[in-house]
Amino acid sequence: MKVIVIGGGIIGCLTACFLKQRGADVVVLERGKTGQEASWAGAGILCPIHPWLYPDAFSHLMDASLALYPDLQATLMEETGIDPEWLQSGLMIPLFDDDVIHHRDDALAWSKKFDWHVDILDAQAAKQQEPCLNSAHLDGALLWKDVAQIRNPRLLQAVRVWMKKLAIEIHEHDEVSSLIESSTGKVCGVKNSQGMAYYGDAVLLAGGSWTGELAKNMGFSLPVQPVKGQMLLLKGQPNLVRHIIKHDDAYFVPRKDGRILVGASMEFVGFERGNTANIMQHLKDSIQKLTPSLAGLDIEHQWMGFRPGTPDGLPFLGAITEKEGLWVASGHYRNGVGLAPITAQVMSQYMLGETPDVDLTAFDAQRSMPEHSAIGFPDI
Numbered sequence: 189m190k191v192i193v194i195g196g197g198i199i200g201c202l203t204a205c206f207l208k209q210r211g212a213d214v215v216v217l218e219r220g221k222t223g224q225e226a227s228w229a230g231a232g233i234l235c236p237i238h239p240w241l242y243p244d245a246f247s248h249l250m251d252a253s254l255a256l257y258p259d260l261q262a263t264l265m266e267e268t269g270i271d272p273e274w275l276q277s278g279l280m281i282p283l284f285d286d287d288v289i290h291h292r293d294d295a296l297a298w299s300k301k302f303d304w305h306v307d308i309l310d311a312q313a314a315k316q317q318e319p320c321l322n323s324a325h326l327d328g329a330l331l332w333k334d335v336a337q338i339r340n341p342r343l344l345q346a347v348r349v350w351m352k353k354l355a356i357e358i359h360e361h362d363e364v365s366s367l368i369e370s371s372t373g374k375v376c377g378v379k380n381s382q383g384m385a386y387y388g389d390a391v392l393l394a395g396g397s398w399t400g401e402l403a404k405n406m407g408f409s410l411p412v413q414p415v416k417g418q419m420l421l422l423k424g425q426p427n428l429v430r431h432i433i434k435h436d437d438a439y440f441v442p443r444k445d446g447r448i449l450v451g452a453s454m455e456f457v458g459f460e461r462g463n464t465a466n467i468m469q470h471l472k473d474s475i476q477k478l479t480p481s482l483a484g485l486d487i488e489h490q491w492m493g494f495r496p497g498t499p500d501g502l503p504f505l506g507a508i509t510e511k512e513g514l515w516v517a518s519g520h521y522r523n524g525v526g527l528a529p530i531t532a533q534v535m536s537q538y539m540l541g542e543t544p545d546v547d548l549t550a551f552d553a554q555r556s557m558p559e560h561s562a563i564g565f566p567d568i
């Protein structure tokens with residue numbers, strides 16, 4: 189079986205590896221360079237953002253994915269020598285006295301239901317665990333010690349080297365523009381923007397935020413749209429921030445070497461690239477408000493990326509029924525790095541005729557979308 193994967197982000201690349209390990213021949217076509225879009229730009233927090241807002245099927249999928257990370261980290265280290273820095277730094281939600289309290293109750297109820305160990309800290313304990321927090325108005329915190337993070341650029345570097353080792357064909361600077369269909373209507377390949385054809389038995393659409401546009405060009409509809417996120421990087425030292433800190437205004441992710449990521453905006457502005465002064469100012473204001481001791485650190489870098497948003501916040505995982513031979517793994521929104529291992533696992537199983545480890549009904553590409561959702565893309 190030969191599979192053509194459109195898109196070289198974490199979803200396309202890792203699924204390619206899992207497909208190859210299960211015996212398929214795989215070709216990955218990437219418009220730019222692999223791993224340079226959302227998968228590079230993200231924060232690498234390996235935990236759902238506001239999981240209590242999602243249906244249970246999402247939490248089960250995420251749990252299954254996170255359970256695969258230690259093995260994936262070990263495989264990547266062994267096969268490539270590159271350390272993606274999977275690190276259980278824990279995640280803290282500080283509670284300030286003007287914060288909305290339902291977060292606390294919903295977060296606790298969700299943690300109990302899904303058996304995620306959480307410590308409830310008073311203000312003094314919170315400050316002891318995380319000295320950088322602003323003491324003013326600090327009421328306490330919730331701390332999930334087991335939550336991990338990964339360093340996106342290194343993860344993508346490692347996966348790319350692994351792909352090479354697995355002899356996966358990678359074509360960069362190769363933009364897919366259309367499908368090739370047989371006389372019976374079965375998808376049997378793709379054409380790139382130069383008109384060059386690639387033939388295969390199955391095609392996987394993993395174009396991240398561009399999946400919606402790609403689908404439209406291919407003659408069907410899939411509501412995936414970009415949700416822009418801007419971030420900045422502080423030049424810190426190790427232990428200045430000890431846990432991932434998540435607040436409604438901003439989150440902080442401390443890397444092993446002391447650098448601290450601060451993010452991220454949620455902007456519905458189409459594919460408008462670049463950082464903007466107002467968002468950068470908002471992030472700086474958030475640093476001042478939540479962790480004033482970090483406000484004097486140099487800003488080393490700033491960047492942005494496009495999250496592949498869907499109306500209900502859930503990814504599309506499965507077959508496109510109106511196009512036999514076409515599959516999709518896209519729309520992972522704020523959770524694509526966390527969900528990458530299980531996506532690769534279930535898609536490789538499903539595409540090769542095995543029963544996926546997880547029930548994918550909730551992620552069906554043909555499901556109906558809600559009119560309003562607390563988590564999804566609002567304007568579709």
Ligand SMILES: Cc1cc2nc3c(=O)[nH]c(=O)nc-3n(C[C@H](O)[C@H](O)[C@H](O)COP(=O)(O)OP(=O)(O)OC[C@H]3O[C@@H](n4cnc5c(N)ncnc54)[C@H](O)[C@@H]3O)c2cc1C
Binds near residue numbers: 223395416522
């Ligand atoms: C600021 C920010 C913070 C984030 N934080 C987190 C986090 O902490 N944890 C988490 O789990 N997730 C996070 N995410 C979300 C996560 O990064 C994404 O869900 C995930 O990277 C999506 O992966 P992907 O492979 O689908 O998309 P991408 O990485 O965008 O890859 C899609 C690829 O498809 C290629 N492509 C598109 N069209 C074509 C075409 N026609 N032909 C060939 N190639 C094409 C693109 O060039 C691109 O390389 C964050 C995202 C952002 C932007």
